[in-house]
Each structure stands twice: as C-alpha cells, then as structure tokens.
Amino acid sequence: AQSVTQLDSHVSVSEGTPVLLRCNYSSSYSPSLFWYVQHPNKGLQLLLKYTSAATLVKGINGFEAEFKKSETSFHLTKPSAHMSDAAEYFCVVTLWMDSSYKLIFGSGTRLLVRP
Amino acid sequence: DGGITQSPKYLFRKEGQNVTLSCEQNLNHDAMYWYRQDPGQGLRLIYYSQIVNDFQKGDIAEGYSVSREKKESFPLTVTSAQKNPTAFYLCASSWDNQGESFPTEAFFGQGTRLTVV
Numbered sequence: 001a002q003s004v005t006q007l008d009s010h011v012s013v014s015e016g017t018p019v020l021l022r023c024n025y026s027s028s029y030s031p032s033l034f035w036y037v038q039h040p041n042k043g044l045q046l047l048l049k050y051t052s053a054a055t056l057v058k059g060i061n062g063f064e065a066e067f068k069k070s071e072t073s074f075h076l077t078k079p080s081a082h083m084s085d086a087a088e089y090f091c092v093v094t095l096w097m098d099s100s101y102k103l104i105f106g107s108g109t110r111l112l113v114r115p
Numbered sequence: 116d117g118g119i120t121q122s123p124k125y126l127f128r129k130e131g132q133n134v135t136l137s138c139e140q141n142l143n144h145d146a147m148y149w150y151r152q153d154p155g156q157g158l159r160l161i162y163y164s165q166i167v168n169d170f171q172k173g174d175i176a177e178g179y180s181v182s183r184e185k186k187e188s189f190p191l192t193v194t195s196a197q198k199n200p201t202a203f204y205l206c207a208s209s210w211d212n213q214g215e216s217f218p219t220e221a222f223f224g225q226g227t228r229l230t231v232v
Contacts, residue, residue, distance in 0.1 A: 009155070034220050043121075043205060043223035044158075090157060103148075103221055105157040 004093040006106035014114045019063075019078040021109045023091035026072065033074045034092040034103075035065055044090065050074060061085070086113045118142065121206050121224035127232050128193070128200065136191045136227045138206035145210060147189035148221065151175060152203040161204075164189055193229065201231050 007022040025031060032051045036044040048059025055067040065076045074091060091106040119140040128134045138147065146165050150158040160173030164183040178197025183189055189208075193200045207221040 036223075041203070041226065041228065043225040044207075045223070046220050049220050102160070102163075105150075107157040108155075 004091050004104055004106040006089075006091050006109050008109050009107070010110045010112065012112040012114060013081045015083055016080050019076070019081045019085065019111065021076040021089050021091075021111065023074045023076065023106060024072055025074060025091075025093045027093060027095075029096070030069070032094040032101075033065075033067060035059065035063070035074075035076050036090045036092060038088045038090065038108075040087075047076070047089075081111075081113050083113050083115065086111055119206060119208050119222050119224040121204075121227050123227060124225065126227055126229045128229060129232060131195045133192055133194050134229065136193070136204055136206075136229070138189045138191065138224060139187055140189075140208045140222075141187060142208055142222060143186075144208035144222070145186070146208060147183070148207040148209075149173075149179070149181065149189070149191045150205045150207065152205060152226075158205065161191065200229055203228050 004025045011021060013019055030052055034049045035047040037047050038044045047063050048057045048065055050057050050067045058064045063076055063078050065074050067074050088108045088110050090108050092103050095102045095104045122137045126134055148163045149161040151161055152158050159175050161175055161179050162170055162173055162181040164170035167183055167186050170181050170183050178194055180192045204227045206224045209221040210219045
C-alpha cells in the first residue's frame with residue numbers, strides 16, 4: 001500500500017524556536033513528495049517539493065525538508081518560527097494509479113506558534 | 116496573472132437542493148481535481164479530470180457530479196443525494212501527469228465553504 005502519515009496532529013512552539021513537522025511515506029517506488037501550507041479558510045500553497053534531485057529541499061518562507069529514503073521520511077523544518085507560520089501543513093505523496101499520478105494527502109499537522 | 120479561481124467563497128444550500136461550485140483556471144493545465152475537506156481531516160478526492168470531456172470518480176464521488184466541457188473549467192455539482200454536504204471544497208489543477216516521469220505539484224483555488232441550512 002502506498003500512503004503518507006503525518007505523525008503529529010498538533011505541534012506547538014514558541015516564536016523564535018525551531019519547527020519540526022514529521023512525515024513518513026510508504027511507496028513501492030521512488031516518490032515525489034510535497035509540503036503544502038493552508039491558512040484558515042484559504043486554499044493550499046506549495047511550500048516545497050522533492051522530485052528525485054537534491055535530497056535537501058529548500059522552500060519558501062525559510063522552510064526546508066530532507067528526503068531520507070532509508071527512513072522513508074520527509075520531515076519539514078524551519079530554524080526559527082514566526083507568528084505568521086501558524087497554519088495547517090500537509091505532506092503529500094504521489095501515487096501511480098489508473099495510468100496517471102494521484103496526489104495522496106496526509107491528515108495534516110496544525111502548527112501553533114506561541115508569542 | 117495565472118491562477119485558479121473558485122466561486123463563490125461561501126455558499127448556503129437548503130435541504131434537497133442541488134448547488135454548483137465553479138472552478139476556473141488559466142494556467143493551461145490539463146488535469147483538474149475536486150477535493151473535500153472536513154475539520155481536522157486531510158483532503159479527500161471527489162472527482163478528477165485529465166482531459167476535456169473525460170473525468171473519473173475519486174474516493175468519495177457519491178452525491179456529486181462534474182463536467183469538463185472546456186479545458187479551463189471544471190464545475191462541481193453537489194446533489195441532493197449527498198447527505199452531508201457541509202464542508203470546505205477545494206479545486207486544484209496540474210499539468211497532465213499521464214506518463215510523466217516526475218509528477219508535478221497541484222495548484223489550488225481559495226476554496227468554497229458550503230453550508231446546509
């Protein structure tokens with residue numbers, strides 16, 4: 001089975017401290033992986049993507065993620081949280097099905113940033 | 116500016132009514148998708164279309180219908196058969212991923228919040 005698991009439904013950090021949002025995937029082939037961010041009542045915005053190039057991927061707003069094939073992980077990090085980072089984050093993996101790729105979403109992690 | 120537009124932003128439906136949610140994109144993308152999002156849950160795929168005049172059911176298609184008469188447009192109708200339609204609906208588009216080596220990301224609209232009154 002091919003799937004994606006976000007290990008924490010909620011993460012709370014203080015402003016200025018590091019952020020770690022965890023994502024593990026299951027895939028029978030080398031996948032493409034994405035992180036999206038969603039602010040309340042908004043659509044999803046792409047933060048970064050991994051498509052088999054460099055394993056350390058840099059995204060927007062200071063976020064980055066590292067693809068670790070041995071651990072089947074794609075954790076999202078940021079050195080210093082900002083209040084504006086408070087949002088819901090989705091890890092997404094591709095799935096080959098019915099002659100095309102489909103995006104499979106994790107259940108999301110809500111990031112809370114304390115002043 | 117290129118993008119994907121959903122309308123309306125908020126929609127209210129009476130019991131037993133059909134309503135149609137609009138989704139338009141000017142990104143020249145072949146593939147379009149409809150997702151449903153419920154509180155505390157991820158996105159679930161309702162329908163998707165890889166090409167004009169063709170579409171496939173996703174994981175939760177019951178009670179919904181779509182059409183794809185133009186490349187730019189992929190409207191979703193929530194029918195009276197959908198027993199629990201209150202949710203946040205997101206439309207997305209991407210390049211055609213059929214046979215591509217590296218799937219590309221999807222671009223999302225701002226969503227439509229549907230409430231049954």
